[in-house]
Amino acid sequence: MALGKDYVQQQCSIARALEVVGERWTLLVVRDAFYGVRRYSDFLSHLGAPRAVLAARLQALVDVGVLDRRRYQDAPPRDEYVLTDRGLAxxxxxxxxxxxxxxxxxxxxxxxxxxxxxxxxxxxxxxxxxxxxxxxxxxxxxxxxxxxxxxxxxxxxxxxxxxxxxxxxxxxxxxxx
Amino acid sequence: MALGKDYVQQQCSIARALEVVGERWTLLVVRDAFYGVRRYSDFLSHLGAPRAVLAARLQALVDVGVLDRRRYQDAPPRDEYVLTDRGLAxxxxxxxxxxxxxxxxxxxxxxxxxxxxxxxxxxxxxxxxxxxxxxxxxxxxxxxxxxxxxxxxxxxxxxxxxxxxxxxxxxxxxxxx
DNA sequence: TGGGTCGGTTCGGTCAATGAACCAGCACTC
DNA sequence: GAGTGCTGGTTCATTGACCGAACCGACCCA
Known part of the structure; x- marks a missing residue:
């Protein structure tokens, strides 16, 4: 959401949380992760979000430690996105x-x-x-x-x-x- | 948030909720309402949101029944925004x-x-x-x-x-x- | 008559979201 | 080994939302 470029709202943990999960699509991605969705193409077809936005959201959620990206197959290389403890919270x-x-x-x-x-x-x-x-x-x-x-x-x-x-x-x- | 112009995500009550309160600033407005903020200028100075965005969010929250706009003084006419039962929920x-x-x-x-x-x-x-x-x-x-x-x-x-x-x-x- | 406050609206500029196209790596088939 | 398809993206032009600043009307007070 990038509320104010550099945490104008740092006085409040609600605002801190919304900085991380308050952007469009983000909580729906997390919801789908709870439902068992793990693969890029499954998020894509279920959410209907633009591919670029989905890729950006998945990367951001991995960066903040809500999702973990892990290799589940090597040939061809395929990753899946799984909720971490922080995500489960x-x-x-x-x-x-x-x-x-x-x-x-x-x-x-x-x-x-x-x-x-x-x-x-x-x-x-x-x-x-x-x-x-x-x-x-x-x-x-x-x-x-x-x-x-x-x-x-x-x-x-x-x-x-x-x-x-x-x-x-x-x-x-x-x-x- | 206007997820998909006409409820692409209508299959899920989480998505329905995010359509209403998922936009930028909206939940922070509601938070401030819980804290006792009621007047436009107080929301403005505490949130730091652009005036136009704040006006749009307050109007939208009134439209969906989360806030109630009520006259609290007649000269000059002044309104305040108060949480409804739906907002308290x-x-x-x-x-x-x-x-x-x-x-x-x-x-x-x-x-x-x-x-x-x-x-x-x-x-x-x-x-x-x-x-x-x-x-x-x-x-x-x-x-x-x-x-x-x-x-x-x-x-x-x-x-x-x-x-x-x-x-x-x-x-x-x-x-x- | 002039200045101040409140609650907005209007206006350019900027930034993010959108949808479509494109692309690389790999597997499979012929 | 050429063609085809799938997966997981990236790139691009267009659209829309957000931003900050300025403006404005109603009202009050001196």
Missing amino acids: LWPVLRALGAWGRDELPGTTPMRHFHHIVCGTELATNGECPACGVPVPPADVEMRPGAGLDPDPADPVARALLRPRRLLVPLDPEATP | LWPVLRALGAWGRDELPGTTPMRHFHHIVCGTELATNGECPACGVPVPPADVEMRPGAGLDPDPADPVARALLRPRRLLVPLDPEATP
Whole structure:
């Protein structure tokens, strides 16, 4: 976002955070990373962002330590982008934003539901499991499709995300039935 | 943010939320509203945003029902911008962003601390009071300055925010000692 | 009559986002 | 080994958003 070229807003940790993740597309990239998207082409087809912007955002997120770029195949060389611990810590931000969009914006049918994988209970808006009474880390969250989702999207990544999935598990769009 | 002119990302409530509050300056305006800022000139001096951008953001936030514009004086006519219930519901988003910025970005000393006004306990990162075990609404939160704040800022709004204050209480920069 | 404040709007310049085209490295097929 | 396709980008011209400064109208006060 580059709020003021050199941190005009350094007085506030919210402003500091927005400097890093407040730019257009950035939080949607992180969201997709939670959903299991790891490869450049998958981010591209699911987000619909311009290629140059996506490349710049991925590089910026790697630079600040939210994503880690790692080689997963050597011939041909292919890298994937995986959330670091710092990136995983953004989960409450995405939860809060999603809950606000769902509850406060008119005409929104729930898109996705999040359940505690060990007991199946749907998470509360604060990210805790009402049954177990504990905050649930993203690795223990199962995402289930809601009524608001397009049942037959053109994009193969979106189609793969229609089935219930555990967060952070790598996506394989080829495996779509 | 106008992600794609007409909701390319409508499949996701996070994207819906970012359409509304994801633009530059928007969440900082909302943050200042929680801190008690209500008047155009106070937002202006505290944020340092261009006047045209601030006017556009305030109007947009009124249009989507996050802020309410209300007349508080007739001669001369003056309006103030106050958070609606929909705006108050953004509190968890700001909490989450601020906690992430404070905990995950290097070289950040805590700027502000948030305490439960009925018991004085500092709030946990999930926005609950550890002593009372309940989620604390913003009206029951007291903000106290932290070590990272500039002790003598030039801006009178920033100076007024140096003292412990309850959230949402209207700011009066004139009353600064 | 003049000056000051508040809450904007208007205006050029600049910077970032967009979409399309292009390209390099590699694998596969013929 | 030439052609074709996929992946992961970069380059480029155009569009749009943001920026800072100036301007402006309504109102108050001396």
